[in-house]
Each structure stands twice: as structure tokens, then as C-alpha cells.
Amino acid sequence: xxxxxxxxxxxxTSPAQFEVLVPPPADGSTRARLGRLTLPHGVVETPQxxxxxxxxxxxxxxxxxIREVGATIILSNTYHLYLRPGHKRIEALGGLHKFMAWDGPxxxxxxxxxxxxxxxxxxxxxxxxxxxxxxxxxYHRFTPELSMExxxxxxxxxxxxxxxxxxxxxxxxxxxxxxxxxxxxWALRSLQAHSRPDQALFGIIQGGRDPELRAExxxxxxxxxxxxxxIGGLAGDExxxxxxxxxxxxxxxxESDPRPRYLMGLGTPVDLLEAVHRGVDMFDCVLPARVAxxxxxxxxxxxxxxxxxxxxxxxxxxxxxxxxxLCTNFSRAYLAHLFRAEELLAYRLATCHxxxxxxDFMAEIRSALRTGTFTARLPELRSAASPSRSRALAVQSE
Amino acid sequence: xxxxxxxxxxxxTSPAQFEVLVPPPADGSTRARLGRLTLPHGVVETPQxxxxxxxxxxxxxxxxxIREVGATIILSNTYHLYLRPGHKRIEALGGLHKFMAWDGPxxxxxxxxxxxxxxxxxxxxxxxxxxxxxxxxxYHRFTPELSMExxxxxxxxxxxxxxxxxxxxxxxxxxxxxxxxxxxxWALRSLQAHSRPDQALFGIIQGGRDPELRAExxxxxxxxxxxxxxIGGLAGDExxxxxxxxxxxxxxxxESDPRPRYLMGLGTPVDLLEAVHRGVDMFDCVLPARVAxxxxxxxxxxxxxxxxxxxxxxxxxxxxxxxxxLCTNFSRAYLAHLFRAEELLAYRLATCHxxxxxxDFMAEIRSALRTGTFTARLPELRSAASPSRSRALAVQSE
Numbered sequence: 001x002x003x004x005x006x007x008x009x010x011x012x013t014s015p016a017q018f019e020v021l022v023p024p025p026a027d028g029s030t031r032a033r034l035g036r037l038t039l040p041h042g043v044v045e046t047p048q049x050x051x052x053x054x055x056x057x058x059x060x061x062x063x064x065x066i067r068e069v070g071a072t073i074i075l076s077n078t079y080h081l082y083l084r085p086g087h088k089r090i091e092a093l094g095g096l097h098k099f100m101a102w103d104g105p106x107x108x109x110x111x112x113x114x115x116x117x118x119x120x121x122x123x124x125x126x127x128x129x130x131x132x133x134x135x136x137x138x139y140h141r142f143t144p145e146l147s148m149e150x151x152x153x154x155x156x157x158x159x160x161x162x163x164x165x166x167x168x169x170x171x172x173x174x175x176x177x178x179x180x181x182x183x184x185x186w187a188l189r190s191l192q193a194h195s196r197p198d199q200a201l202f203g204i205i206q207g208g209r210d211p212e213l214r215a216e217x218x219x220x221x222x223x224x225x226x227x228x229x230x231i232g233g234l235a236g237d238e239x240x241x242x243x244x245x246x247x248x249x250x251x252x253x254x255e256s257d258p259r260p261r262y263l264m265g266l267g268t269p270v271d272l273l274e275a276v277h278r279g280v281d282m283f284d285c286v287l288p289a290r291v292a293x294x295x296x297x298x299x300x301x302x303x304x305x306x307x308x309x310x311x312x313x314x315x316x317x318x319x320x321x322x323x324x325x326l327c328t329n330f331s332r333a334y335l336a337h338l339f340r341a342e343e344l345l346a347y348r349l350a351t352c353h354x355x356x357x358x359x360d361f362m363a364e365i366r367s368a369l370r371t372g373t374f375t376a377r378l379p380e381l382r383s384a385a386s387p388s389r390s391r392a393l394a395v396q397s398e
Numbered sequence: 399x400x401x402x403x404x405x406x407x408x409x410x411t412s413p414a415q416f417e418v419l420v421p422p423p424a425d426g427s428t429r430a431r432l433g434r435l436t437l438p439h440g441v442v443e444t445p446q447x448x449x450x451x452x453x454x455x456x457x458x459x460x461x462x463x464i465r466e467v468g469a470t471i472i473l474s475n476t477y478h479l480y481l482r483p484g485h486k487r488i489e490a491l492g493g494l495h496k497f498m499a500w501d502g503p504x505x506x507x508x509x510x511x512x513x514x515x516x517x518x519x520x521x522x523x524x525x526x527x528x529x530x531x532x533x534x535x536x537y538h539r540f541t542p543e544l545s546m547e548x549x550x551x552x553x554x555x556x557x558x559x560x561x562x563x564x565x566x567x568x569x570x571x572x573x574x575x576x577x578x579x580x581x582x583x584w585a586l587r588s589l590q591a592h593s594r595p596d597q598a599l600f601g602i603i604q605g606g607r608d609p610e611l612r613a614e615x616x617x618x619x620x621x622x623x624x625x626x627x628x629i630g631g632l633a634g635d636e637x638x639x640x641x642x643x644x645x646x647x648x649x650x651x652x653e654s655d656p657r658p659r660y661l662m663g664l665g666t667p668v669d670l671l672e673a674v675h676r677g678v679d680m681f682d683c684v685l686p687a688r689v690a691x692x693x694x695x696x697x698x699x700x701x702x703x704x705x706x707x708x709x710x711x712x713x714x715x716x717x718x719x720x721x722x723x724l725c726t727n728f729s730r731a732y733l734a735h736l737f738r739a740e741e742l743l744a745y746r747l748a749t750c751h752x753x754x755x756x757x758d759f760m761a762e763i764r765s766a767l768r769t770g771t772f773t774a775r776l777p778e779l780r781s782a783a784s785p786s787r788s789r790a791l792a793v794q795s796e
Contacts, residue, residue: 055735085731344457
């Protein structure tokens with residue numbers, strides 16, 4: 001590439017204003033911090049979790065439900081919306097916010113994760129990724145420039161750079177180095193192609209679990225005028241320890257960086273807690289909603305499988321004291337019946353609960369940070385999280 | 399049977415108080431009437447349409463949605479709830495109202511239509527109907543007495559007598575006479591078996607399209623101390639003319655009867671209008687919700703098939719001025735996208751619209767009756783109905 005990176009424009013006011021309200025304590029007991037991210041469509045308190053609205057809808061919910069579960073920002077998928085209904089169509093209809101009737105903040109991913117995950121259906125070269133649609137097999141090509149064009153058409157508050165994540169299965173060192181270097185080069189092209197002034201652009205750090213590659217990618221991405229920093233290539237097939245070691249490499253280097261940090265694709269509440277503890281501000285994951293649709297309901301310290309026979313006579317709410325649409329109106333017995341009868345209402349009620357559980361857990365974390373009790377409350381928060389600690393699942397996108 | 403029918407108890411206050419607020423005009427231009435039915439769980443203005451909640455849920459909607467579409471009474475299915483989750487289970491959980499979190503009036507059917515519709519899976523004798531479950535093939539036997547027991551356990555505001563409808567396909571005259579006579583005998587047994595004082599019991603007139611059988615069944619049912627009169631065996635394979643001729647036979651005989659009249663299983667808005675015109679007060683049908691889930695949206699004078707390519711760029715609401723969740727928030731293009739992506743939200747939004755359309759149409763009919771303009775406005779109401787007049791569909795239950 002002969003182009004140089006976009007230089008920070010002193011005239012430019014970032015559309016993503018991030019403020020650290022409570023920094024990590026000086027005693028080094030945690031890197032967790034309380035923050036506030038102000039975006040064109042609203043304010044996001046951090047640490048924060050973003051429900052995923054793949055096809056311009058958080059599966060089974062309407063926008064009122066999304067507000068009610070406590071979401072203040074959602075993620076939507078560039079790859080899916082590009083293929084169907086098409087970004088130009090959404091732009092002509094007034095943009096993604098209007099299309100899906102969600103007037104709060106939205107972040108779009110770049111499509112990188114999806115097209116790289118297509119396996120045999122995609123081919124990567126320096127220019128971009130050629131792939132076949134999972135819907136109809138038609139051929140398409142994503143480049144950093146096209147990803148920016150698509151994301152600008154969609155008009156989310158935050159776009160992210162078109163990167164090349166390493167596939168979740170373990171990857172040879174040489175392939176990892178190559179893909180990380182290419183991803184970093186695509187960061188420049190993404191920045192240069194991006195022009196929409198009312199849309200923030202976040203860069204994505206790659207580098208797998210290799211500390212040197214990860215550190216190098218961190219330095220490259222942090223050296224560019226992005227509005228925020230994503231940590232990619234995790235929430236895959238790594239162990240929690242591998243993930244935490246990698247996070248430490250990244251956050252060590254970002255310690256004095258003023259921008260928000262977003263770990264892509266995580267996870268269970270306890271995974272979120274541990275990542276917050278290591279300095280992460282933002283998350284997204286399909287997991288709470290996806291497992292809800294299979295009848296797995298999250299409760300403090302565990303989960304209930306509503307397909308289990310013991311619930312069909314249980315008059316109690318799924319979670320005593322939960323403020324969600326499910327728990328304030330219906331019994332475990334009723335939800336168990338709906339799942340058995342394959343009634344559509346089951347999927348909505350269960351999704352409302354798991355997202356409320358996740359978002360209320362994040363609110364509890366923020367409350368502990370606000371009062372300076374996060375470190376002291378870590379054991380309690382760990383046992384309140386659900387489900388128990390487990391290997392992360394490769395559920396970044398559906 | 400050696401038992402005599404329950405005689406009207408002068409001490410008994412019917413749990414279904416029906417009042418005709420505006421009787422049909424003296425000029426005989428219509429038999430339509432405005433009424434009010436007061437039930438244990440609320441007041442139902444008539445003419446009224448009852449959405450169907452087969453499995454203790456109006457498919458895709460929650461109770462708040464049911465209120466929002468304008469429903470004041472819903473129907474639920476005895477056959478389905480008996481098989482799953484079981485009436486004793488629902489009773490132990492506090493009854494159907496609490497189970498499904500709907501605190502308004504409910505009517506349960508008797509199970510007669512479903513078990514008789516099972517074809518090869520059922521065998522009818524004088525005592526009752528033996529049948530196999532459509533879920534797991536297990537054997538069951540419904541009698542008038544069991545139907546009453548099940549309906550009392552469910553605890554709806556209105557139960558109906560266990561009848562033997564004639565299958566929708568045309569039936570030989572002898573079989574029709576036999577089943578009508580048996581159904582009328584089961585009316586007595588239903589009355590004698592029914593004891594719950596806070597639950598109304600409606601009787602069902604059968605008799606197919608044979609004017610003499612229909613008149614005979616009308617005299618039998620109207621002569622018994624039921625709280626309301628159902629008209630069964632229509633909304634099947636008859637033509638509109640056949641249906642109207644049959645309605646005239648029934649309503650001629652019921653003209654001075656003080657009880658509400660409920661035509662079971664109808665229909666499209668224009669079918670409802672014509673039946674109101676002939677003196678019917680109450681209706682139920684799965685049709686508006688069922689066609690909604692296939693992408694057929696009702697609008698004045700017609701319908702939109704949201705799977706049609708012409709809607710994918712259409713920024714307009716499905717129906718300008720409609721007050722429903724769909725039309726006040728989303729475009730035709732968005733709904734078309736949701737149907738293509740098979741997103742769960744599509745089914746809920748479309749159902750909300752078609753039920754709102756149907757219930758607002760009934761409200762418009764009531765408004766015309768209240769102001770004495772029904773006859774004058776009939777042509778306008780006919781053209782506002784949707785879809786255009788067609789043969790009734792056999793959609794009494796799902």
C-alpha cells in the first residue's frame with residue numbers, strides 16, 4: 001500500500017467520547033474501571049454487554065423488549081445485512097436505526113469474522129476475501145474499503161475495521177503471523193476508506209495467543225487514530241487462562257490509552273466478569289440468547305434446563321426477584337409447557353430472561369466499581385455469575 | 399339416559415349476564431344487535447371476535463400483546479390442554495387464567511370438534527369418543543362428563559357442551575341425523591355434569607345444513623338452561639349462501655331468546671360482518687393469526703403477501719393509520735426482510751396486525767350499531783372488510 005494512515009485531525013471531535021469515571025485502584029488489585037461512552041444515539045455506561053441483532057433484529061425480541069432487558073447498545077452484523085436485505089436497501093430506507101426501529105446506539109462488526117469463518121467458501125488474498133454466500137452460494141468479495149462502505153450505509157454509531165481473525169481452531173505460527181500482519185495492514189486501509197463523520201471507527205487487535213504477535217498488533221492498532229480498540233481472535237478455542245494471559249499482554253500496553261476496550265464475542269457472565277477484572281469495557285455475544293432458545297435459563301450460580309421433567313409442575317418463577325417479562329408473569333411450569341409445545345412465546349420469554357440476567361449482572365459490576373467495592377466483591381460476583389466457569393464457546397456470530 | 403335435564407334454578411345467577419343494548423331495528427333491515435356480556439373476569443362488548451389460544455398462548459403473542467390488539471376474551475382448546483400439559487396440572491397451578499397470565503375472560507371449547515376431526519384416530523359411540531392423541535398416539539376417551547371435568551379444572555369463564563360436530567366434508571343424511579340427535583343428548587349430560595358456579599355453560603346447536611334437523615336441534619338446545627347458545631357445524635365446507643340460510647333457520651327460532659349467540663370457527667372479516675347482520679354476537683377463528691404467520695397481511699379491501707418481491711423496498715407501513723405494533727414502528731420492507739430471514743419477530747408483528755385489523759373491524763361494526771347506522775353503512779363495511787368474500791375455510795382449530 002502506498003497510502004499513509006489517516007492522521008489524527010485536531011479539528012475532529014470523535015463521535016465516541018469515552019470518559020473513565022472510576023479508574024482502577026492504585027493498589028493494582030484489579031484493572032476494572034467504570035466508564036461512560038457517549039455516542040450519537042445515546043450514552044453507554046461501561047463495562048457493558050451488547051446483545052446481538054444479526055439480521056437487524058435481536059432474535060425473538062422487539063425494540064421495546066431490547067430496552068426492557070436493559071440494553072443500551074446492540075451489535076448488528078455487516079456480513080448478514082450486506083447479503084440480505086442489502087446495505088444499499090437499508091440506506092435507502094433511512095439507515096439501520098430506522099429500519100429496525102431501534103433509536104439507541106448500534107455497533108456493526110466488519111464482516112471479517114463471518115467471511116473468514118466460512119471455511120471452504122472463502123479465499124483470502126492481500127486485497128480482501130472472496131467468498132460464497134451461505135444463503136444462495138453466490139460469489140462476493142469483501143475488502144476493507146467495501147466493509148467501510150457497507151458500514152457507512154448501515155450507519156451504526158460504531159463501525160469496526162475489516163480484519164482477518166484467525167479461525168477458532170489452532171493455527172500454525174506462520175499463518176498466524178501472516179494473518180495478523182495483513183489484518184494490521186487492513187486497519188490502515190479501513191481508516192483511509194472511512195469518512196462518515198457521525199460514525200466512530202474502532203480498530204481490532206489480532207495476534208492469536210502469541211505474546212509477541214499480540215503485542216506487535218496492539219502497538220500497531222493503538223498507534224492509529226481509531227476511536228476505540230477491539231480485541232479480536234479470542235472467545236474462540238482458547239482456555240480461560242490463555243485468554244487472560246493474552247488480555248494481560250494487550251492491556252499492559254494499553255494502560256495509558258484513553259480509548260474504550262472491547263473484547264469481541266465473549267461470553268458467559270463469569271467470562272465477562274474476569275475480562276472486566278483485566279480491564280475490558282465492552283462485550284458482545286450471541287450466547288445468552290442462543291442458549292435461551294434451547295431452554296437453558298441462567299440463574300445465579302447455575303442454569304435451569306426447562307426441558308427437564310422436574311419443571312412441568314413447578315409454580316415458581318425461573319428466578320425469584322428477577323424483573324424480566326418471564327419472571328414477573330409466568331411460572332417455570334408454563335415456560336416448560338411452551339417449550340414442549342414449541343410455542344413461539346417460549347423463545348421470546350427465555351431470551352428476555354437470559355439477556356436481563358446478563359445485563360443486570362453487568363449493572364451489578366458497575367455498581368461495585370462505582371462504590372469502590374469491586375475487588376472486595378469479586379468472590380461474591382464470581383459465585384453469582386452463571387453458568388459456572390467453562391471453556392469459552394465459539395459463538396461470536398450466528 | 400335416565401337423568402332429566404338440570405332445570406333452571408331461580409336462585410342461580412348466571413355467570414354470563416347478557417344485555418342487548420341496541421336491539422335490531424323494527425324495520426327488519428338487519429338482525430344485528432349491540433350487546434354486553436358480563437363474565438367473572440370482565441365485560442365483553444358484542445358483536446365480538448375471540449382470538450384463539452390453542453396451547454394456552456395466542457401463538458406468538460404475550461398477554462400484553464393480546465390486550466393491545468384489542469381482545470377482551472380469548473378461546474382456548476380443551477382437547478389440546480387435556481393432552482398437554484394436562485388439565486389437572488393447570489388446576490394445581492391455579493387454573494388457566496393464572497397459568498397463561500391472562501386475567502380477562504376465557505372461553506374453552508369442549509374438545510368435540512377436535513376429537514371428531516381426528517378421522518381414523520377416533521371412534522364414536524353413545525357414551526363418548528375414543529381417540530388417539532395426535533402427539534404420541536396414546537389412547538384416550540372423551541365423554542360429556544369428562545369434558546365438563548376438564549373444563550371446570552381449566553376454569554374458563556365459559557365452558558361449552560361436549561357435542562358431536564359433523565365432519566366438514568359432506569355427510570350422509572342418516573349420519574347427520576344420528577350425530578345431531580346424539581349431540582343433543584350429550585347436551586343434557588353436559589348440563590347435568592357441570593357444577594362450577596362461577597363458570598357459564600353454553601349449549602351447541604348442530605344439524606348441518608338440513609333445515610329440519612337444524613330447527614329441531616335449535617329447539618332442543620334453546621329449551622335447556624344453558625347460559626348462551628353456540629351455533630356449531632358451520633365455518634366448514636359450506637358456501638356463504640348455505641351458511642346464511644342455516645343461520646336464518648336458527649335465528650328465526652331464537653329471535654326472542656335472551657341469550658348470546660356464538661357462531662363457532664368463523665372467519666374472515668366479511669364473513670363476520672354477514673353473520674352479525676344475521677344476528678350473531680360472538681365469533682372465534684384461528685384464521686387471522688394463521689394467515690399472518692404465512693406473511694398474509696390484511697388491509698382494508700384486500701391483503702398484502704409480504705413474501706412478494708415488491709415489498710422489499712417499500713418504506714410504507716403495512717396499513718396507513720393502523721394503531722398496531724407493526725404499523726406504528728416498522729415498514730413493509732422490514733417485515734418482508736424478517737419473513738425472508740425467518741426471524742421470529744415476523745410472526746409476532748404480523749399476528750398483531752391481523753388481529754388488530756379484525757378486532758378494529760368488529761369495533762367499527764359495534765360503533766355503527768350504537769349509532770343506528772349499521773344498515774346504512776353495510777356497503778361501506780363490506781368493502782372495508784378483508785379479504786374479499788370467499789368460501790369459508792375449515793380453520794376452527796389448529
